Amino acid sequence: MAVDLTPIARIIAAEIGAKPAQVTAAVGLLDEGATVPFIARYRKEATGGLDDTQLRTLDERLSYLRELEARRASVRGSIEGQGKLTPDLAQRIADAVTKAELEDLYLPYKPKRRTKAEIARERGLAPLAETILADRTLIPTDLAARFLSAEVPDVKAALDGARDILVERFAENADLIGRLRAHMKAHAVLRARVIAGKEEAGAKFRDYFDHGEKWSAVPSHRALAMLRGRNEEILSLDLEVDAEDLNPVKPVERIIAQVIGIAPAGGPGDAFLRDVARWAWRVKLSLHLSIDLMTDLTDRAEEEAIRVFARNLKDLLLAAPAGSRPTMGLDPGIRTGVKVAVVDGTGKLVATSTVPAARLPGAVKSTSSATTVGVAKVVLPNRTREVVAMVRRGLFEAAPRLTRRSTTVVGSIGKTSRKKRSARISEPRRIS
Structure with a gap:
């Protein structure tokens, strides 16, 4: 499916400090098979003088934004095909600026395997969940007694089914996921521990046998070291959120309560929903968001490592080429x-x-x-x-x-084929 380049060109132009026409010209060259080094060196007139750094950022962002637009069209088409696309949802899909935000919106409409919530709906427990959510003054156990059947033998089974339905709803709330993600990015602690019995084999990772620091402040070299330790099955990595908060109601549970509208000291329905919020965090939301944050950490660490290597390489390349001779x-x-x-x-x-x-x-x-x-x-x-x-x-x-x-x-350095991202470097040779 063709993707309209105009909005993408405007976004990239703003990010790299160029004009949309320059971006469009560079995209055309990339689409023809030209590489970034080739364009930077031989096509300056066509791109209006875009340098290597701008072109690399352009290339990376172009791939991301094209994937985002293709996914946006796919998500919209899927929801529309289900007959569930509202004008408000369509606008929110159009306004999504990241893949994560887009997937959060799509989550409630994504085709699923047969979950506990789906089984509970098949057993006729969806009205029970809706009633508890709508009227907090009603007593959930009394309501549950009306939904007993051969498949729902007792009140506990009915309430468990209602809880499963509500947990799935909470876990698919895009606004809630966004707020919890922001809270975790600000407060989560990355905790590394040695796997029992691996102390000797993993001696080189001893600094991380019992190590913790804020997720948002982990330097790239330490993040990569801990990730390598996990890949080698020496370390286990976890994200701890509000572990030192002694309040019986954790901040994440308060965030869920605020978004869903659960009163701190309301009726019997609010008490039930507070338990549901706690369960939703434990079994669904924390795992989903932890995976997201670990992926972000890996990407962030790798990007920073590349920047450090690039700076070091630049220093080497810009060292005095002929010793002390100008x-x-x-x-x-x-x-x-x-x-x-x-x-x-x-x-x-x-x-x-x-x-x-x-x-x-x-x-x-x-x-x-x-x-x-x-x-x-x-x-x-x-x-x-x-x-x-x-x-x-x-x-x-x-x-x-x-x-x-x-x-x-x-020899010419960095002379790159249009089709291959490789450079052939000749050793200096003297012509006498």
Whole structure:
């Protein structure tokens, strides 16, 4: 199914600080099979100058938002096919900005296996649940006595069935799930414990044999270490919520009561519903939300690890390329001009420019005079012999002290196929 690109382009444009037209152009190139490095290097004119960082974010968000739109259409179609799509629900589906929010809305309408709640409905207990929920002044045990049958032999069985129906309803309430998720993100504690008998085998994870810290503040390296310990079956990981709260009614239960409208000191029906809320949290909501938060933690830790590795790699790549010798790098292009950059002996960037090839000697002179580093080495990419010869002539004309041994020709780095996300890197080789 085709997805309208216009709203996606606007969203991504706002996120990366670009214009929708730039995003649309980049999306077109990606859809044709071009890779991010290729577009960043060779298609700047088409994208209006989007850089590598912007394009990577664009690529990631494009995939996510397209999946979100496809899922939105699927959810809407499923609910509409059931004859349960109301204008309010349609608007909420249209306004959902994350996959989690969309799935929360879809949960009550998702096809299910035969649950306890479904069995209770088949036994005619749905009216009992609705009556308890509607009129809290009525006594649930008295109401339950009216629903006895061969399949519901006693009052307890009737109330258990009503509870199962209400638990499912509470667990599928999108507003309730959203509030509980926010509460858990703010207050949950990630608890790691060693699995009995694995102390010796898991000695490298000893720091996490009995470890706990707030979910929202776990650094990526510790999160990844604990997740690795769990994958190796050394550690067990759990999310604890309000474990230190000594109040008999936990905050999560109060949130459920507020959303459902259960009075703290109401009638007999409220007392029954408070027990249902407690049970819904224990058997449904806590497990569902814990899985969500652990998934979020894994994604967050991996993204931060990638950022750290990227920063470290950037430092390595930007280290002084020729030791303590100031170096000039040239990227010649007949159509786009020659890009010139100069770094000092510490690897610090001190000058850049882009000039037509015919003006290269003058540009080299001005670039060299604008810096006090005294360029001792020049690096050229491995292009055609004609281009290399042209650049060398310009260099020797601009700076006679530079000899052929002062120049090094290296292979193009990051030159990527349109179809494959792989780069072929050549070792530097000297052309004498």
